[in-house]
Amino acid sequence: MSAPTWKDRLSGEMSPEMTVEIDTFEGQIDLKKQGKLDDKFFAETRLRRGAYGQRYDNGLRSDGETQRTLTFPQALTKGPDTQWDAPGMMRIKIPMGRLSIKQLEVHAELAEEYSDTILHVTTRQDIQLHYIHIEDTPDMMRRLAAVGITTREACGNSVRNVTACEYSGVCSTESFDVTPYADACMKYFLGHPDVQDFGRKFKIAFSGCHENPCGLVTFHDLGAVAKIVDGKRGFKVVVGGGLGAVPVEAKVLAEFCPAEELLPLSQAVARVFARLGEKQSRARARIKFLVDKLGLDEFKRLVQVEREGLRVDERWTENLKDLTRLDEKPIRPGAPLPTEGPAEFLAWAKYNLKPQVQEGYYTAIVKLPLGDFTSRQARRIADLARDYTGDGIRCTVEQNLAMRWLSGADALAFWERLADIGFAEAGAGTITDMTSCPGTDTCKLGISSSRGLTAELKKRLTLVEDKLDTQVRELRIKSSGCFNSCGQHHAADIGFTGVSRAAGGRKVPHFNVVLGGQWAHNAGKYGLVVGAVPSKNIPKTVQVITDHYVANREEGESFQSFIERVGKKDFRGILKPLQVIPSYEEDKSFYSDWGDPREYTIGDIGIGECAGEIVPFVEFGLQAAEQELHGAQDILDTAGGDPAVAAAGAFQSMVTAAKALVRHLDKQCRDDADDVALQFKTHVADPGLFNDPFVGNKFAHFFLGLHASQRFVGANKEIAHKCMDEAQLFLDACHATYQRWLEAANQAAE
């Protein structure tokens, strides 16, 4: 008896689209193993499905003395310089951070069976599982798809997870609940052809109000802030924000964009970015560089022109017809919070409970250490949700969980059960609630151990938390392992970013100290870099900075105002003694990083996959067409295979290839065969762009003729064979045409 499979077990529980999507990916894994897919293509295709590389996936690891080769059993690769067997990370998109109880339980199962039992919440409301084997990913995707989750476009050069305030719908300062709009945006752009040809990733965030930071729209490629004008719902739209080595605050694209206009406007932005954004130099490929290069006014003009040329798409408003479709309902009656209870509970309630706009209800923040929790804890949290709050769980950008709709009357019992699983710690949003990217723990780009540092700071600050000055206690600390800024340190009061320095011929892990960033007002201001300090001196640095603030602030002066007033120079002087590196002989500990006793090196840094591989969308289209044709051929070759189905498959492969060429010319084209044929004729065949040097437009007529005659419908074996031959010739001609276009473009560039 053959072993059961998840594919069979979950058949019928996944949407047809997801079923095909995952089967296709599994097929690509098989093709890669047979040597039939090239590295670059496979790398981009797995990234677009959330299967990411991890440190050591180049097969090299430093043991502190020498660089050693990790001899993974299979010699295959899953991308340039990426070993097949190397453990990888699965990034799971959680739109707006919204998780149902069932979805959380499935994550728990996956972490246990395929990962290391740890679920990691990211700063963009995703969940990541680490140390995953690539061949396990299709089954993981199936189990997620069965509960309505996709990993599609979680990585790669496309629209990443759409994020939104965790308080959307329950917040007292929001203009309105952005959840249904963010959801509509996510659904519209998922797999949309206009977001497949970017030179870099594209991040979208929604915020319910301007004042509070939960949405952090100012450092997103595209941000939407809810706004009501004359009683009409809409958004202030900002564009071109980003962190990284060059932090840029997003600029206002539209002071007010009516809600029904948001998707077409965003689509127009995407099309301008796809057409004009940098494709060769990854370092300058985010949209912030394009906005800067063109100037905001010209960028706005181009977006306007693009918008006017868009063909109407009913999906722009389809998901806005019922704005209540995602509403959550409490499962317990609301009631006020108790005013008495254990001191620890009262402290927790003070920091970790936020009153909702709905009277008697609170959102509880479950403070996760470094964003981590185990499968077992995930199930306990699911139980808490089942008993007290319902499905309204949200991952937050501060790497915590927000559990909405907690009745005040249940708060003490809820807290007691949280305590049972180790998560009743108070201080959400304070100095002990730190954020950190993965850093050198698992990231190929990490320079310093941001998680190691954060764990150490948390340990030390938790011990003295109760004695801290009130204003110091409410500061935020965020750390990034490198300049890519995934820890969002620019928006922290005290931020750290990993760098490396040399001393006595050895490398010493350091962190740049960034002060005075503003978390409020959607991360309204970025911090100042005041200098690099050895990692091992960072805890002292925090002490010195906060002591200096407490001793020298003016009455009521906030930390940001203080930093602004005293400036970099003052802090440079203060940090100077801490920047001294003892010799190796004096103190070896400076030459290793937090949580890692090996002598520090950055020799095992890999090539980042964050940017993905630049594979033009047209190449994906042509590849997909080839696969469709192979599938059709298999049907025809199989005894009892229906020739009509094979012939229809052959025709579909022609549609797919033709569509890829049309879209490569930046022409709009729907998915249906009629529109593809019309657009192909208009923009490719008739202008002579498909002309072969020897046979002219002959191959174009294979497609257009088959479309006109519909000969493939009900085809017998003989006709099916002919369709197959014509499709192969047409696909070959599509490849040749694309190559001619590329050569012409290169010559023009030279």
Next chain:
Amino acid sequence: MQAQKLQVKFFARDEISEVALVPVFHEWIKQGVVSDELLIDVADYSHVPDGPGVMIIGHQADYAVDRDGARQGLTYSRKRLAEGDFAARVQDTFRRALSSCVRLEGQDGLAARFGTGEVVFRIQDRLLAPNDAATVEAVRPALEATLAKLYPGQQATIESIGEPREPLTLRITVSTDASAAELLARLSA
């Protein structure tokens, strides 16, 4: 039973310092102490309450001194490429878990000691080993064969623990004072 993802945990008698364990595990990777497994990296989750503690992530298997269930112990988790039939895989999982217990007990400065009278055996595979009575019965012969070698002449009790949502988890208890090294020797004999 085709499941590969077998896990065995022996509980620590005394507290093992996680800070001291991190360099020990790095050294294991550096020295390649498990010759037929590829050890890749150390993951430190000591910040997570009752979590996986400090782990060695490997290609074929992971090693952890974890605090799952609020009890510290050494857990060996086979992930793939186990050889032989199910009975052989069960025995191999116990052997590798015991080897690492013995190795940790011999590590200077760690003061690790493991009890052998209570073991947790788990199968992390809900598809091939659903957590139900039928799987327990299917697993029992292979498990009992290994237990007979480990604890000759003694009656080991096998009970299913945990809740239905968890992977199949069996607690084995037996009255014994034997050391991990003695058990390993019995298994290797």
